[in-house]
Amino acid sequence: MKRFQRTLALVVCCSMLNLSLLQSAHAAMVSTEEVARLAVSSAPDSGHARLAAVLARDNVRSEMERLGIDPASAHERVAALTDEEAASLADQIDKAPAGGIIGAILLVFFVLLVTDILGLTKVFPFTRSVR
Amino acid sequence: MLATLIRRLRALRLALPAALCALLLAACASTPLQPVALAPGAPTRAELVDTPFFPDDSHFCGPAALATSLSAVGLATTPAQLVGQVFLPGREGTLQIEMLSGARRQGAVAMVIPGTLAALKQEVDAGHPVVVLQNLGLSWAPSWHYAVVVGYDLERELLLLRSGPMRRQEMTLRTFGHTWQRSQFWAFVALPPGRLPASVAEPDATRALVAFERNAAPAAAVIAYRAALQRWPHNATLAMGLGNALYASGDLPAAAQVFRNAAVTHRLAAAYNNLARILLQQGRAAEAKQAAEDGLALAGPLRATLLDTLRDIEATKLPGA
Numbered sequence: 001m002k003r004f005q006r007t008l009a010l011v012v013c014c015s016m017l018n019l020s021l022l023q024s025a026h027a028a029m030v031s032t033e034e035v036a037r038l039a040v041s042s043a044p045d046s047g048h049a050r051l052a053a054v055l056a057r058d059n060v061r062s063e064m065e066r067l068g069i070d071p072a073s074a075h076e077r078v079a080a081l082t083d084e085e086a087a088s089l090a091d092q093i094d095k096a097p098a099g100g101i102i103g104a105i106l107l108v109f110f111v112l113l114v115t116d117i118l119g120l121t122k123v124f125p126f127t128r129s130v131r
Numbered sequence: 132m133l134a135t136l137i138r139r140l141r142a143l144r145l146a147l148p149a150a151l152c153a154l155l156l157a158a159c160a161s162t163p164l165q166p167v168a169l170a171p172g173a174p175t176r177a178e179l180v181d182t183p184f185f186p187d188d189s190h191f192c193g194p195a196a197l198a199t200s201l202s203a204v205g206l207a208t209t210p211a212q213l214v215g216q217v218f219l220p221g222r223e224g225t226l227q228i229e230m231l232s233g234a235r236r237q238g239a240v241a242m243v244i245p246g247t248l249a250a251l252k253q254e255v256d257a258g259h260p261v262v263v264l265q266n267l268g269l270s271w272a273p274s275w276h277y278a279v280v281v282g283y284d285l286e287r288e289l290l291l292l293r294s295g296p297m298r299r300q301e302m303t304l305r306t307f308g309h310t311w312q313r314s315q316f317w318a319f320v321a322l323p324p325g326r327l328p329a330s331v332a333e334p335d336a337t338r339a340l341v342a343f344e345r346n347a348a349p350a351a352a353v354i355a356y357r358a359a360l361q362r363w364p365h366n367a368t369l370a371m372g373l374g375n376a377l378y379a380s381g382d383l384p385a386a387a388q389v390f391r392n393a394a395v396t397h398r399l400a401a402a403y404n405n406l407a408r409i410l411l412q413q414g415r416a417a418e419a420k421q422a423a424e425d426g427l428a429l430a431g432p433l434r435a436t437l438l439d440t441l442r443d444i445e446a447t448k449l450p451g452a
Contacts, residue, residue, distance in 0.1 A: 028408050028439075028440070028443075029375065029378065029404070029405050029408055030371075030401035030404050030405055030433065030436060031375060032341050032344055032368065032371050032372040032375050032376075033341055033344075033345065034401070035367070035368050035371045035372075035399075035401050036337070036338070036341045036368050038401070038431075038432055038433070039367070039368055079345075079346070080232035080233075080235060080236055080345070080346055081228065081232060081342075082338070082341060082342040082345060084338070084341075085228060085342075
């Protein structure tokens with residue numbers, strides 16, 4: 001019974017979240033990105049909104065600074081991603097285990113992002129010039 | 132029973148090394164690159180000799196390769212200008228996805244092309260340098276590297292690259308194939324809006340253009356979508372993109388025309404919605420209402436959007452009525 005309640009609460013939460021995102025996404029015109037997203041799946045939530053929420057977390061920000069990216073530039077860089085790319089990144093973060101969230105986010109940001117979106121299955125998607 | 136089993140195992144022990152050998156041989160014999168089927172009279176060599184060169188012998192091969200490809204197609208830039216946009220100091224490298232978005236931020240459309248030798252040849256023949264991702268090390272000890280393909284010589288089985296500190300690297304097709312295979316044959320072409328890579332597939336082009344529209348000046352997006360629609364006239368997403376870009380550039384009549392066509396041709400609720408919004412803005416409430424109702428009939432996931440539009444149309448009609 002308890003489990004059922006918990007599941008129900010989760011479902012309600014998710015659907016309400018979805019609803020609010022839906023409403024905030026109601027600009028007058030339907031954007032091309034939304035059309036492209038609808039062509040791929042019927043999930044209407046915005047990848048950018050989800051990703052922005054993750055990037056706003058303090059621990060994520062400090063970790064990014066440690067790696068030499070300033071948060072403003074990170075936001076600019078995320079803004080240059082398509083919604084599809086941002087959603088894929090946010091998905092990866094959502095799936096990461098809660099314990100090692102920082103490590104997971106970094107892994108995702110710097111590694112899985114690319115393997116997932118661009119189909120690269122090797123471990124290190126960044127590049128280092130030889131010589 | 133037991134004897135049979137033992138006999139079987141013995142047979143297997145003999146067969147196993149033979150099978151392994153066969154596997155190894157197969158691995159050695161395979162070359163990662165499919166040879167190009169040459170049409171009679173087709174060139175066997177070409178080189179884009181005018182491609183600029185930005186030597187790099189540290190970790191900036193990403194910015195250097197991107198600057199090379201952009202400068203080659205008339206979008207002058209330098210690696211130093213790109214470092215802040217595509218380089219991750221903590222990882223001493225550049226992500227693939229940021230190579231694409233970095234090109235977009237410089238006003239270019241970056242499209243991933245098929246990872247084949249035929250595609251590389253097609254692009255060089257069309258005058259487009261190709262940025263490739265190679266792993267010059269081994270799969271378990273990677274040494275990732277971006278380089279720019281600027282030519283080929285199929286008779287000598289060579290590929291010509293601007294690569295790191297080398298202005299003109301000659302690499303055998305075999306070696307190149309192995310280093311490129313480890314990046315899953317990742318390659319892209321960056322061009323000014325209005326030009327398309329010769330080899331690009333429709334889904335990759337569409338994805339790239341939707342991404343381009345996001346940060347581009349509306350006029351540039353219009354040019355880019357128009358060019359793609361010439362090649363793929365039946366693509367609904369591209370049509371919607373052209374309509375939205377025209378709308379963003381303030382050309383309402385042209386945008387309305389594009390949305391009207393897309394609505395009728397593709398039976399797209401989104402196109403009806405945007406058409407209705409423009410008609411409403413132009414003060415043609417009756418036509419707007421008709422378009423929104425047509426759209427509502429097809430709406431699906433966009434139902435709420437169309438209901439909003441209808442509500443706005445009703446609201447503006449009331450005071451005049």
